[in-house]
Amino acid sequence: MTDRWLALRRVGEWVGFEGQELSEYLTTVRPIHDQALEDRKGSETERDLRDEYFEFLNENVLSAEPVVNHLRHYQVDQEIVRLFETGSVPIKDTFRSQSVIDYELDEIVDFVMLLKLLERYQERAESGVEPLENLHSLVYLINYQLSESESYSATEDHGFGMLEKTGYRYTFERRDDYVWSDSLQRDLDRLVAWQLLDRELIDEPKPEWDRTYSISLGQAATLFLTRFEKRLDSFDSLLLNEWEMRQDDVIDDFATSSKVGISSHLDSLDRFRNCSDGQIVLNGRAKKFTSDQDQRGIKINV
Template sequence: MPDRWLALRRVGEWVGLESDELSEYLATIRPVHNQALQARKERDPKSDLRDEYFDFLNEAVFPAEPVVSFLRRKQVEEQIVKRFEEGSVPVKDSFRALSVIDYGLDEIVDFVMLLKLLEQYQERAETAVEPLENLHSLVYLVNYRLSESDSQAVSDDLGFGMLEKTGFRYTFERRGNYVWSDSLQRDQDRLAAWEILNRETIENPRSEWDITYSVSLGKAAELFLTRFEKRLNSFDSFLLNEWEIQQNAVLEDFATSSKAGISSYLKSLERFSGCGDGEIVLNGRPKRFKSNQDQKRIRINV
């Protein structure tokens, strides 16, 4: 069965929801989804939605009153709202990839560091990251350690805005015994669409895994890293130095750990254990990379 959170979120993006509105949409639709799924299991305990999941969403989730009312409050186009009411949302099409990378330096920095994390992970573990939630937890731990460090990365005379802390711009929430970031997942989706990342369904997942996908570097990753890693390092490697040190330290500690091992460590952190399910455990970096020398966005046909 396709992962429920990915499908729900991708449809929200297809609608055109972003940032806070996307988060509100997910907070509205997830309980509806869970109730509908539970009701189906009670009616038919042997039901397998593997090949019928998108139909299930259109029959029991998207037409639900809380979902439709939310869309109308957000003034979503009536034509789209009607598709929810009628149960004709093009779920499969909502996974359609964009054909162009069109981002500024801030996003490119995150992409490069994420790819470097995966590159180092695969060298240490000799396998793809699995399950998908482990990647979210590893990225969170990088930012967590950066947030706990005393040093600060600041700009020099190259014109970069001062960074209070380096690290990924992703904000993380607690989801059971792991962490999750919608914005990180959105970037993963895009990188996978451009074949910079590979994301594959795990054939024999373990029972404790929630999201049964693995993530690894794709065939276009080397080209991407070569082009942008050199570009970033050429103008100011100091900004990324601490970030990379902490990232490599996290991988040294956890690259070969199971989900249970990483979850056990997360529970030992007061910042994580003190949060309830769905609460924010860590915000992304408070200031972003800005260059007075290069304000143009980077556009690549893929």
């Protein structure tokens, strides 16, 4: 039972609740959890429940109307609320030990580059990225610049700007006056759960902001960058250096820009302007990184 309460708590921490807010979330969710367990008795064995527990939480507990209403009351980001409503909360990622990262090198490359982006951004802007959609637009602009470079060809069969050599693996779609990537958001959520990134609700958001959160480096980010940066420096360094150069250029150009300023620049790009709302505006990296050694399952304590 201790592990089960821990799963509910980890989900609350992943949402961004802490202190009294976390206590109120647990007060809301625990009776629903207990009733759902009671209703399940007799229909399936305890072993079945253990095997399917995260699915059980999504279907019977986290998607319950009182839980969703609780999130709305605290003005939780709509993308997160939608995950609760649809029973799609990435519980396994939030329940994973926060002190261990266990992913393929291909994914770790993106994690490191995201952290380096935040590091560079905070040096230039002296703050985290706000609102949340600005971070998505910045990552898109990095991939856009790489896709426009002569050394990085676009494969028409896969849509606009399929990056063949480097750049983030995220696919972006147009959302009104900005871009959004569900896969990027999943990675951001993981990094927040591991305390590599901090996500904070903005007290006085501007009317044009859709997702009223800021993203900044977390307390574990420095160690993560130091350890993995050394590993990546010797791995396809020319590609990574080009990627980082483009990333630094984007940050230098837009670190002090408002959402209105970034949206204005997006609208000046034919690729963005010619896409309707909800259409894919840019695909991500097509090929995975490889190396001479088996890099699968890299772990690091953070």
